[in-house]
Amino acid sequence: MSPTAASSVENKTDVPPARPSPSATAPANASLAPEAKIALLRTMLRIRRFEERSLRAYQAKKIGGFLHLYIGQEAVAVGCCSLMGKNDHVITAYRDHGHAIAVGMELNPLMAELYGKATGCSKGKGGSMHFFDPSRNYWGGHGIVGGQVPLGAGLAYGIKYQGLKGVAMAFMGDGAVNQGAVHEAYNLAALWQLPVVFVIENNGYSMGTSQARSSAGELAKRAEGYGMAWGVIDGHDLYAVRAGMDPFLRAAREESKPAVVEIRTYRYRGHSVADPDPPNSTYRTKAEIEEYRRAKDPIQVFQNSLLAEGVLTPALAEQIDTEARAEAEVSADFAEASPCPTVENLQQDVYWETDHPAERKSQGRLFFD
Amino acid sequence: MPVITYREAIRHALAEELARDPNVVVLGEEVAQFHGAYKVTEGLLEKFGPQRIVDTPISEAGFIGMGLGASMLGVRPVMELMFWSFYSVAFDQILNNAANVRYMSGGQIHCPIVIRGPANGGTNVGATHSHTPENVLASHPGVKVVVPATPADAKGLLKSAIRDNDPVFFLENTILYGLEGEVPDGDILIPLGLADVKRAGTDLTIVTYGRCVLHSLAAAELLQKEHDISVEVVDLRSIRPLDLDTVLASVAKTHRVLVVEEQKPFCGVGAQLAYMIQREAFDELDAPIARLCTVDAPAIYSPPVEIEQLPNPQRILNAALAVLA
Numbered sequence: 001m002s003p004t005a006a007s008s009v010e011n012k013t014d015v016p017p018a019r020p021s022p023s024a025t026a027p028a029n030a031s032l033a034p035e036a037k038i039a040l041l042r043t044m045l046r047i048r049r050f051e052e053r054s055l056r057a058y059q060a061k062k063i064g065g066f067l068h069l070y071i072g073q074e075a076v077a078v079g080c081c082s083l084m085g086k087n088d089h090v091i092t093a094y095r096d097h098g099h100a101i102a103v104g105m106e107l108n109p110l111m112a113e114l115y116g117k118a119t120g121c122s123k124g125k126g127g128s129m130h131f132f133d134p135s136r137n138y139w140g141g142h143g144i145v146g147g148q149v150p151l152g153a154g155l156a157y158g159i160k161y162q163g164l165k166g167v168a169m170a171f172m173g174d175g176a177v178n179q180g181a182v183h184e185a186y187n188l189a190a191l192w193q194l195p196v197v198f199v200i201e202n203n204g205y206s207m208g209t210s211q212a213r214s215s216a217g218e219l220a221k222r223a224e225g226y227g228m229a230w231g232v233i234d235g236h237d238l239y240a241v242r243a244g245m246d247p248f249l250r251a252a253r254e255e256s257k258p259a260v261v262e263i264r265t266y267r268y269r270g271h272s273v274a275d276p277d278p279p280n281s282t283y284r285t286k287a288e289i290e291e292y293r294r295a296k297d298p299i300q301v302f303q304n305s306l307l308a309e310g311v312l313t314p315a316l317a318e319q320i321d322t323e324a325r326a327e328a329e330v331s332a333d334f335a336e337a338s339p340c341p342t343v344e345n346l347q348q349d350v351y352w353e354t355d356h357p358a359e360r361k362s363q364g365r366l367f368f369d
Numbered sequence: 370m371p372v373i374t375y376r377e378a379i380r381h382a383l384a385e386e387l388a389r390d391p392n393v394v395v396l397g398e399e400v401a402q403f404h405g406a407y408k409v410t411e412g413l414l415e416k417f418g419p420q421r422i423v424d425t426p427i428s429e430a431g432f433i434g435m436g437l438g439a440s441m442l443g444v445r446p447v448m449e450l451m452f453w454s455f456y457s458v459a460f461d462q463i464l465n466n467a468a469n470v471r472y473m474s475g476g477q478i479h480c481p482i483v484i485r486g487p488a489n490g491g492t493n494v495g496a497t498h499s500h501t502p503e504n505v506l507a508s509h510p511g512v513k514v515v516v517p518a519t520p521a522d523a524k525g526l527l528k529s530a531i532r533d534n535d536p537v538f539f540l541e542n543t544i545l546y547g548l549e550g551e552v553p554d555g556d557i558l559i560p561l562g563l564a565d566v567k568r569a570g571t572d573l574t575i576v577t578y579g580r581c582v583l584h585s586l587a588a589a590e591l592l593q594k595e596h597d598i599s600v601e602v603v604d605l606r607s608i609r610p611l612d613l614d615t616v617l618a619s620v621a622k623t624h625r626v627l628v629v630e631e632q633k634p635f636c637g638v639g640a641q642l643a644y645m646i647q648r649e650a651f652d653e654l655d656a657p658i659a660r661l662c663t664v665d666a667p668a669i670y671s672p673p674v675e676i677e678q679l680p681n682p683q684r685i686l687n688a689a690l691a692v693l694a
């Protein structure tokens with residue numbers, strides 16, 4: 001366990017008293033076995049420790065490009081993805097580490113991807129913003145704001161076309177709702193009744209712009225214009241996320257009904273690592289961040305509920321956290337020890353045909369110099 | 370002469386033009402309160418106020434189209450794309466509307482807009498954020514495309530771009546923002562379409578633009594020192610309009626040409642150049658025209674490999690030696 005990894009979670013002073021979440025008994029949660037609840041806590045902690053470790057690696061210049069951390073938002077991805085069934089799919093934007101871990105990706109290939117290594121989940125080609133794992137129905141990791149949203153509608157189209165009972169969750173930020181592609185996707189989803197739930201992860205800001213300075217009206221309510229159902233969920237409470245999402249996911253799976261859901265959450269870190277914390281922030285105060293950390297930290301909130309329910313003991317919480325830190329550390333060692341891709345790898349994975357030369361059907365040159 | 374950064378040079382150009390012409394408005398994501406994603410517009414909000422330095426939602430198609438519409442009434446919007454890579458979500462506004470309105474109206478309307486922002490690889494931001502669309506943009510008659518390599522050029526060209534009555538697309542570089550250079554004070558105006566010989570030489574002409582100018586100068590230095598080869602480096606500065614005369618004058622001196630560009634090769638700026646050079650100066654050439662481009666694949670994330678995917682001094686040096694072999 002690294003001594004530098006201290007964070008708010010285990011700071012037990014001045015936190016709200018342990019009590020069960022009011023959503024703990026909602027239908028989506030009532031049947032959760034104690035082990036399943038512990039697993040949800042573990043996943044949130046693995047995300048947080050993974051990201052804290054990646055931040056240190058970034059500061060040590062082991063990672064290039066952008067690093068958009070999900071710390072503070074863990075209950076959203078874990079809550080939503082924990083409801084996934086076999087034919088359910090997920091797509092999101094560049095703040096994609098949490099969803100990747102929530103759908104079950106291992107930490108080693110994720111950290112290796114951040115390090116730009118050939119053992120990364122995208123062979124070092126995608127980086128932080130472009131994690132993918134189709135085997136877990138995880139379709140990325142997309143860098144262009146809003147660009148993934150029509151793809152999410154497309155996953156739903158595919159589900160419906162193939163006659164499957166499933167749902168696609170298309171995650172986006174509160175800033176992304178103002179992209180034209182999002183509105184076109186809403187209309188298509190509503191017009192053709194696609195089984196998609198558009199999930200707006202509202203963390204209050206798009207980079208340095210507050211919701212009030214970027215969006216007219218209520219975010220999810222725009223669904224009304226398309227005749228879609230919509231809702232707003234407290235994203236600090238994992239139980240509430242599950243309870244709130246479950247009916248929308250069921251309506252999509254069972255009746256092919258699309259919806260727009262806003263989940264209110266908060267990011268503790270800057271937009272990316274380059275965006276400074278207060279007092280150098282141009283858009284928020286230290287007090288604001290501290291208040292969220294103190295009162296609404298999703299790991300703390302869930303932990304408190306589990307303690308009050310008698311599902312968790314402080315010793316077990318400590319053990320899970322220690323294991324999560326150790327696993328993050330191992331992933332960094334794995335990434336460090338892994339080889340980089342080579343210049344020869346550059347032109348692989350560009351075309352299916354050049355990766356499968358025996359089955360190539362087209363003729364002529366595909367690459368130029 | 371004052372030494373300032375490329376970032377400051379752009380900021381000064383913006384501030385001077387904002388002060389000179391009340392119709393100039395700066396629009397873009399995070400340009401005002403956040404001071405710009407790359408701090409180019411730092412201080413402008415404080416100086417010119419929120420009417421003239423305007424934060425937009427993440428709606429490139431919307432605000433660029435809006436700026437274009439306002440330009441028809443004489444407003445002169447200078448719009449920041451946080452990355453030129455995001456031009457694709459505004460493609461219709463940029464290349465269908467901006468490029469064609471003047472023509473389709475039989476010359477009745479003109480659109481004095483500038484769209485500026487960085488367009489480069491080299492910072493490991495991956496395939497979606499590393500586009501260099503100068504060739505795509507320049508293939509549309511009706512628009513102008515500028516790619517400055519130095520602080521002085523950035524300032525002089527941006528001021529000209531803002532005063533230009535046609536849509537000008539101004540492609541900067543995040544790696545150059547911190548680059549320092551001498552920049553004359555006050556009203557320097559560099560005409561669009563005038564290339565600049567950044568280094569004189571006799572054995573080989575490297576035609577290039579943008580950050581590749583710096584790589585080419587570094588390679589030229591090494592070629593002089595280690596191989597006794599004298600390289601002339603011609604910086605195009607502007608892709609459309611294009612200064613072919615300066616290129617041809619250099620070719621007449623050196624008789625060998627290497628085009629260096631941070632572009633994918635297919636239909637790149639270098640392809641057009643090579644065609645024109647051979648057409649106009651075939652008899653001057655002692656060797657086939659060579660090109661050095663970005664390796665033909667989407668931008669890789671992996672930092673050490675990205676360095677090799679892009680032009681760099683060593684790759685340029687090798688390519689130059691091959692032309693001279």
Ligand SMILES: Cc1ncc(C[n+]2csc(CCOP(=O)(O)OP(=O)(O)O)c2C)c(N)n1
Nearest residue numbers: 095143144145173174175176205206207455
């Ligand atoms: C089309 C496009 N425009 C701008 C950007 C730059 N950019 C990246 S993230 C971001 C803010 C997005 O905010 P939000 O949707 O709220 O998501 P969050 O970062 O809060 O998760 C911006 C402006 C981009 N990647 N793509």
Ligand SMILES: [Mg+2]
Nearest residue numbers: 173174205206
């Ligand atoms: Mg946001």
